[in-house]
Amino acid sequence: MPRFFVAASNLFGGVAYISGRDAEHIKVLRIRHGELFTVCDGKGTDYVCRLKSADAKGAEAEILETSPSRGEPSVFCTVFSAFSKGEKAESIIQKAVELGASRFVFFPSERCVSRPDEASAAKKCVRWQKISEEAAKQSGRGIIPDVMVVMSFEKAIQEAAKADMPLFFYEADTEYTIKQALLSRSEYSTVSIVTGPEGGFEPDEVLSAKSKGMLITSMGSRILRCETAPLCALSAVMYHTDNL
Amino acid sequence: MPRFFVAASNLFGGVAYISGRDAEHIKVLRIRHGELFTVCDGKGTDYVCRLKSADAKGAEAEILETSPSRGEPSVFCTVFSAFSKGEKAESIIQKAVELGASRFVFFPSERCVSRPDEASAAKKCVRWQKISEEAAKQSGRGIIPDVMVVMSFEKAIQEAAKADMPLFFYEADTEYTIKQALLSRSEYSTVSIVTGPEGGFEPDEVLSAKSKGMLITSMGSRILRCETAPLCALSAVMYHTDNL
Structure with missing residues (x-):
């Protein structure tokens, strides 16, 4: 699943707001309305998201599931x-x-x-x-x-x-x-x-x-x-x- | 210490015979008469050698010491x-x-x-x-x-x-x-x-x-x-x- 890092301040009310380079990347990867991808807050938490909308300014996605990032070691x-x-x-x-x-x-x-x-x-x-x-x-x-x-x-x-x-x-x-x-x-x-x-x-x-x-x-x-x-x-x- | 691989057949009578690319390399590295380097037989044994002579055809070196190559793992x-x-x-x-x-x-x-x-x-x-x-x-x-x-x-x-x-x-x-x-x-x-x-x-x-x-x-x-x-x-x- 595609993976993006987003500042924790862009994750609220069950929605992930994606802008800048990552929003462009969503277009490049041709992720469509309803498709899933992972957003990470860069602090060890992953959010499985479903794309709601994407335009020139950025993208919005519904947060479906939250879990600790599996890739983080204990040390x-x-x-x-x-x-x-x-x-x-x-x-x-x-x-x-x-x-x-x-x-x-x-x-x-x-x-x-x-x-x-x-x-x-x-x-x-x-x-x-x-x-x-x-x-x-x-x-x-x-x-x-x-x-x-x-x-x-x-x-x-x-x-x-x-x-x-x-x-x-x-x-x-x-x-x-x-x-x-x-x-x-x-x-x-x-x-x-x-x-x-x-x-x-x-x-x-x-x-x-x-x-x-x-x-x-x-x-x-x-x-x-x-x-x-x-x-x-x-x-x-x-x-x-x-x-x- | 410089290190060369030599076929075991080129190591006999307490002398290492070095030819080809490695003999050229001895020249490039400017190893001189009396200086030390390591020769390895490629089968896990190291020979500490002292250069005796080197010319266009190859080099000869006296074998001073023989030991198992330290770099070989047990598996x-x-x-x-x-x-x-x-x-x-x-x-x-x-x-x-x-x-x-x-x-x-x-x-x-x-x-x-x-x-x-x-x-x-x-x-x-x-x-x-x-x-x-x-x-x-x-x-x-x-x-x-x-x-x-x-x-x-x-x-x-x-x-x-x-x-x-x-x-x-x-x-x-x-x-x-x-x-x-x-x-x-x-x-x-x-x-x-x-x-x-x-x-x-x-x-x-x-x-x-x-x-x-x-x-x-x-x-x-x-x-x-x-x-x-x-x-x-x-x-x-x-x-x-x-x-x-």
């Missing part, structure tokens, strides 16, 4: 990813939204080849947010994960360390596995997954992350690309927490 | 993937080799939009095999996973069903989770991961797979793209079997 995972070259960030966002990530934070680190300035990072962020929205629609999510950029490694780690399960992946440390980390605490509702750029993290960054309370964790004995690592970690977290 | 996973559009197969191979897949089988299924004929599939297969080799080098694997193409769904399933843990992913069946499947048998050394094309499998294909002994398994309540699904399943298998 809130933030993917913290160092700036990478080319379109790797796009690929990480698209696939990690499908896999259940709830937020993205991009940040610079010492070995980053790509170092956007604040203006260009802000511009990228707008595009990345759109990719998150498209992936959320396509994969049936109940929220549109936020995409943010912070301009220092320290700020990223400060935020990452707040999670109940703060994972920092470092390829040179193979002693502490992701399974040991995930088993080390019994209950957690927030998870941070921090992964490095193409060249990995510098040892002093690892020490700094450790001192802030991050769990320095291995992802096994194979070397993962910077765009593969967050997807692998996220799949493992979702598997472990029964969200797969 | 042999085959990724069975329906033909997909564009360069999705390339992306699946590259990332799944990093994640520990040991073999790839591509096959047609009813809803495939891309349906290469036998000649064009064979041509693709040659390119895909090179991508597997590059990914194996880069990620530190001990083998180069084989890439194959079969020209019918039935043949693919017949092969997939031979595994100790034969997983067939179907998005419409959300009752049997991948965790239930992985816990349903106590020991397995071979795993099949079968995933569909962009439009998913037809119900009659699912019935046919089930009748051949495949475990029809869900990958959770989010809809995954055809290039994301095998990576998610593979990460979960590697996590479950302590290979992460």
Whole structure:
């Protein structure tokens, strides 16, 4: 069933009011009077709707049924990813939204080849947010994960360390596995997954992350690309927490 | 350390003989007399080597140390993937080799939009095999996973069903989770991961797979793209079997 995100303020009195790009999309998809589609408030609730009317200004639909969005995992995972070259960030966002990530934070680190300035990072962020929205629609999510950029490694780690399960992946440390980390605490509702750029993290960054309370964790004995690592970690977290 | 694959027949008398593309690569990487690199026999054994000589014909290196390749997982996973559009197969191979897949089988299924004929599939297969080799080098694997193409769904399933843990992913069946499947048998050394094309499998294909002994398994309540699904399943298998 087609799926749209609508601000909660556009859902009232048993009617969903759809405007802008989504109203255009209803036309493009040729959804007709009486046909069903899903509207999501972006806060984890789905509304099955029947189209009542659609014109140039927008569309109105009757709300038939309300239910929690099935696509939302029970843990809130933030993917913290160092700036990478080319379109790797796009690929990480698209696939990690499908896999259940709830937020993205991009940040610079010492070995980053790509170092956007604040203006260009802000511009990228707008595009990345759109990719998150498209992936959320396509994969049936109940929220549109936020995409943010912070301009220092320290700020990223400060935020990452707040999670109940703060994972920092470092390829040179193979002693502490992701399974040991995930088993080390019994209950957690927030998870941070921090992964490095193409060249990995510098040892002093690892020490700094450790001192802030991050769990320095291995992802096994194979070397993962910077765009593969967050997807692998996220799949493992979702598997472990029964969200797969 | 740079890494090369060499036929086992080129490793004897404590010397590794390197020729062809890899010998050129040694030049490109400017590896000098006395410097170290790793040679792998493609059968799971690594050889730490010191360069003795290199010329237009090839290179010779002294074998200093022999050890099992650290990058090999304890389970042999085959990724069975329906033909997909564009360069999705390339992306699946590259990332799944990093994640520990040991073999790839591509096959047609009813809803495939891309349906290469036998000649064009064979041509693709040659390119895909090179991508597997590059990914194996880069990620530190001990083998180069084989890439194959079969020209019918039935043949693919017949092969997939031979595994100790034969997983067939179907998005419409959300009752049997991948965790239930992985816990349903106590020991397995071979795993099949079968995933569909962009439009998913037809119900009659699912019935046919089930009748051949495949475990029809869900990958959770989010809809995954055809290039994301095998990576998610593979990460979960590697996590479950302590290979992460």
